[in-house]
Amino acid sequence: MHAVPAPTGLEHSISAEELFFSTTDLRGVITSANSVFVRISGYSAGELVGSPHSIVRHPDMPGGIFAAMWDTLERNEPFCGYISNLAADGGRYDVFATVTPLREGYLSVRIAPRVERFRELGARIARSLTQIEQEARATGANRREVARTAASRIDEVTLASCGLSQREFQRHALPEEIQQHIANNSPLPVRQAGGRLGATLSRTAELAAALDEWRNEQDAKQRIAGGLLDVAGSLRAETETLRDIGEEILADPEAGGSLGGLVQPLRFWALMQGIVELHLIDLSELVDELIELGTDARFGVALAQLHALSLHRFTIALVDDAGAQGEPVGAIHDLVWALNEGVSVMVSSADDYRAQIGYAARRTASVRAITDLPIRLLRLWSDDFNSHRITPRAAQLARRLAASIEVIEEALKELASLTSHLASLVKTPDADRLRELLSRIDAATAPRYASAASTRRYALR
Numbered sequence: 001m002h003a004v005p006a007p008t009g010l011e012h013s014i015s016a017e018e019l020f021f022s023t024t025d026l027r028g029v030i031t032s033a034n035s036v037f038v039r040i041s042g043y044s045a046g047e048l049v050g051s052p053h054s055i056v057r058h059p060d061m062p063g064g065i066f067a068a069m070w071d072t073l074e075r076n077e078p079f080c081g082y083i084s085n086l087a088a089d090g091g092r093y094d095v096f097a098t099v100t101p102l103r104e105g106y107l108s109v110r111i112a113p114r115v116e117r118f119r120e121l122g123a124r125i126a127r128s129l130t131q132i133e134q135e136a137r138a139t140g141a142n143r144r145e146v147a148r149t150a151a152s153r154i155d156e157v158t159l160a161s162c163g164l165s166q167r168e169f170q171r172h173a174l175p176e177e178i179q180q181h182i183a184n185n186s187p188l189p190v191r192q193a194g195g196r197l198g199a200t201l202s203r204t205a206e207l208a209a210a211l212d213e214w215r216n217e218q219d220a221k222q223r224i225a226g227g228l229l230d231v232a233g234s235l236r237a238e239t240e241t242l243r244d245i246g247e248e249i250l251a252d253p254e255a256g257g258s259l260g261g262l263v264q265p266l267r268f269w270a271l272m273q274g275i276v277e278l279h280l281i282d283l284s285e286l287v288d289e290l291i292e293l294g295t296d297a298r299f300g301v302a303l304a305q306l307h308a309l310s311l312h313r314f315t316i317a318l319v320d321d322a323g324a325q326g327e328p329v330g331a332i333h334d335l336v337w338a339l340n341e342g343v344s345v346m347v348s349s350a351d352d353y354r355a356q357i358g359y360a361a362r363r364t365a366s367v368r369a370i371t372d373l374p375i376r377l378l379r380l381w382s383d384d385f386n387s388h389r390i391t392p393r394a395a396q397l398a399r400r401l402a403a404s405i406e407v408i409e410e411a412l413k414e415l416a417s418l419t420s421h422l423a424s425l426v427k428t429p430d431a432d433r434l435r436e437l438l439s440r441i442d443a444a445t446a447p448r449y450a451s452a453a454s455t456r457r458y459a460l461r
Contacts, residue, residue: 029050033048035321041087082123218294286359296352364415375412
């Protein structure tokens with residue numbers, strides 16, 4: 001194995017369009033590396049293949065991040081993170097890495113980090129973990145124990161840094177980084193190619209366009225869900241305000257006495273407000289779950305987009321590398337497998353999200369119905385009290401109550417509008433179209449002979 005160099009302080013930049021990958025076995029030993037990784041790392045393909053992936057690990061990176069990565073991968077979940085790597089010349093290059101399980105190993109795809117707020121959070125998390133590791137090392141803990149100590153506190157550190165768990169941080173960072181990568185590299189590069197490579201390029205371009213539609217729809221749903229959560233919170237706060245004003249009126253003999261029979265709607269609201277509040281709490285919790293499912297769905301779309309882009313760019317590299325000397329041709333099958341798995345998970349997450357949307361729509365209808373009747377009665381009361389002779393104190397409270405009623409009425413209208421809009425997005429974009437494109441990609445990239453799996457060489461032309 002090549003000797004690991006000492007850091008020199010050099011900084012290597014990665015251009016916005018570069019995307020590179022490697023595959024490993026289950027132990028993390030590199031089994032393939034595309035030409036971009038070879039060039040950026042400064043190692044030859046022969047030096048990389050057969051070496052542990054830690055050959056490019058920068059010593060400044062806390063071991064706890066990698067321990068957490070292995071924990072995640074062993075749960076058969078993808079892992080994303082901001083990673084500093086060490087090139088063969090001792091230089092440093094920073095990446096946003098996404099690692100996903102394969103059938104017999106792992107696929108790691110890296111892009112240049114471009115979302116500064118998440119990049120800085122990643123750096124802050126790394127600094128905090130490094131401090132934890134230094135403290136653990138000072139107690140005499142060995143390298144493994146130090147990494148495990150930091151990994152056990154990664155959620156605590158991430159929560160302190162950005163208010164999210166480590167899993168939530170990853171699920172927010174990947175979609176943002178992929179969206180920025182796509183924006184920086186639109187439209188997709190094209191090549192004139194025939195045969196199976198040409199078919200693969202055409203289908204991956206179509207798939208990328210279809211996934212853009214999925215992303216746009218998921219983004220729209222999340223915006224509406226966020227609006228629902230805001231409106232539910234506002235309604236809850238305002239109904240409490242309305243309750244407090246009503247209690248003031250009922251508790252004030254002078255004010256309440258001058259209103260006479262007009263206090264009956266207030267007593268009715270006092271009885272109903274607790275029920276309304278319970279429904280609003282339930283709605284807020286339900287929308288919280290909806291947003292969490294939506295975050296998972298957006299993450300699934302972003303992961304599928306990343307793998308579609310990886311396959312597209314690798315296919316272009318194969319077209320450009322006519323002799324297939326600089327690229328690990330057989331790795332295309334790993335990319336296709338990861339893409340299929342990612343789309344399958346994405347569609348399943350979208351189905352879960354769609355079911356929750358339907359439930360949320362029914363619950364918001366229930367909230368509107370149970371809130372509407374007492375509010376209408378209070379509105380009639382508010383419109384009527386001006387025709388009665390009441391004390392100045394009662395008039396002041398009544399005006400405050402009327403203003404609160406108006407806020408609630410507007411919030412209920414907004415709730416109805418958002419629910420209607422969300423319900424119109426219940427239908428998931430065409431999953432059958434995605435499956436058809438994947439089937440065509442499978443056919444175009446399938447090995448043509450039985451020994452392909454062992455030789456990892458594929459006839460694609």
